[in-house]
Amino acid sequence: MKENPNAAGRKADKILIDQEVPFGIDELFFSRTDTRGVIQAFNSVFSRIAGYAAEELTGAPHKLIRHPDMPKGVFWLLWDGLKRGHSVGAYVKNRAHDGRYYWVFAVVSPTDGGYLSVRLKPSSPLFAAVKEVYAGALERERTNGLTPEQSAAAIEADLVGAGFANYGVFQIEALRREHASRDAARERVVTSALTASGQLFDVKQEIEQELRVLCDNLKKAELITTNMKIQACKLKSGRGPINEIAKSYEQMMRDIRNHPRVVQTLRKDYSTWDVNDEARSVFMIIVADLMDEMAAFFSAESASDENEGAGAEMSVFAELRERAMQDGYRAVQQLSADAEMIRRMVTGLAMVRVVLRVEAGILRERLYGLQSILDQLDRFHDEVSDALERVQEAVTPLLRDQSLAA
Template identity: 35%
Template sequence: MQNEPVLHSEESPFGFDELFFSRTDEAGIIRAGNAVFQRVSHYSWEELLGKPHKLVRHPDTPRAVFRLLWNTIKAGAPIGAYVKNRAKDSRHYWVFAIVTPIAGGYLSVRLRPSSDVFQIVQKVYPALAADERREKLDPDQSLARLSGQIQGLGFASYPEFMATALGRELAARNTALARPADKALRHLEALRDLAKNLLQNADRMEEAYKQNEIVPTNFRILASQLGQDGDAIGVISNNYVLLSDDMRSVLDLLMRAAHDIQRAIDDSYFLLAVARVQCEVVSVFRTEKDDESSAGEVERLDLQATDYLSRAKLSLMDIAEKTKFRDYCLEMSRLATGLEVMRVVGKVECARHESVKERVDKLLSDLQTFQLTIAGALQEIGRINLSIEAETAALIKEADLAA
């Protein structure tokens, strides 16, 4: 059928040491590029300049990827994405593309991917592209499906996915080129692991809270069944509800701070990694040619890399500020202590009522489990918080944060 794409297994090769560059206007029309782009795509400059960048689009790349890309860069934010391209002779080549907005258009730098994340994407993309054709999915429907697949891989959002992917691609590339690991990126990788651990412990507390929400209701039921003899238990239940509501409010603040920290770390990680690649492309450009047009592209890349490095540092300073949520942890500890007092008082009071002893023992045991979970999570969060502060402070001072 004429509309069915012809898939080719042969690859248009390029090395790990080679980086693509292209610049387009706001409509995606190619205005400049480097020799790697021209050679690997097998188009002449006359065939590339003034043409839409989708000239090299491969049907195995889902339309969802391009919808996400355009949504992001039109909003003024940079994006990283795996893209399978097709050369003029129908051979294909995979890249991890970094597309960034500039005045009057967009810059794109691209590298050869090889990480474990790439191995997964190589299977996901063709299947999703086939679904698009078979089910006639529009780009937004396909994007929703792609987002679901990314979450299924354990990523809360696309920004988290692209930061992880770019970091792993740069690490794999350094290994392939026998280069030392990037010290700053390695620090940021450690920060991302700490942030995930922080969220896991915050989630532990939230889950424990949800499981414990029924306890005051059960105490009220007991108080009602005991009539006037249950007045004291009713008071304990009301006090418990007040403490529990306060705990919910503080927990919400702590969860929000934990998510803010993770986003800030992902932003720093991605911006620093992008600046690293852009600076290397500048070096590539300078070895390729030294004419007036090349100088303009070098200046654009230099300016943006400097801006991204500055933004990465500001984001790190923001992390240092956001990690100061010890007040939340102290407040949670205070409330947990209050709940422990209620538990002890409840145990003493309910011991006088033999008829409900078994049920009360179960409720008090559940409450104790909840308090132990909260205490353990708070202790771990305190440790993680100190580690994040130390890592962030060290990274801000790192000389190699600069390009």
């Protein structure tokens, strides 16, 4: 590659000015790099805000605009997610050519042969809190000599302390809040896909709550089956069938507890990128919307600039938009499938309950303890059935919303 004639001047230019570069909340800008982080393409807004001419940016390393106030741990998290194939969101403070700074919320996605970063102006209340986290992280790096990976772990610990399960969950919630704040500032009419994604986020929270209720009820049901066996021992005849029914019930409850959706809901040891499907889908649907808007914004820019290479970039936006929408809709389908599978398991438990009632009816000895167990099972199934019905009611409208599949 031919060396950029301005590279030497850039290396020598270390000035910092504590003044922000202004840009509008309605503006979006992007840059596309190869796998090494060398800039391949960008739009005119990026060039204007960064303060570099187009020929200075083309072929330059993206770290050209890195600000020394940025903790290295943030970039470690960003690159770790990209290497795993994720689209990743992060607040980033950049340095313009003249030494001023500008903040963005960047969404970076893997593309064929590199990465695409779309940036928007952060404006949500979360932004102020994040700047404090970054300041603390930078101080730790400088004072304690932390490696980027160590700093990343400390930053994530700060975010967990603020109520986020991990960095993966934080970046999803951050994008959701920034995107909503930006739309509100522009008085933008929210698209049906984004409305559905917000509903999906609420459904995700609802199903997790219902599954926790289900698991609490399963713990109570374990006591019921134990009592069932105790009562069977008191029977002079017919204890064999009751014992078998209790065993069948225990096995079915074990299957429900081991269901992946239940296991994921109850787990506490989340690693950095452990995120449930529903939350990930919210992120991807917003990414798809950003790609749509970025494409429209760039198209208008290119028409006035007569940019001959615009077509190739438009193809990248379209490809990422399609991939993001497919990921988002897939999560909705998986959510419904999980709820249906658990419903079938509980239906199986209900059938065992019916068999138990029939068996109790034909026994000559009618123990009060066995009847009490049947009453407990009735209450258990009523509670579980109501919970699953609420989940299914929440999911069904999303499945009917064809905008998610568009």
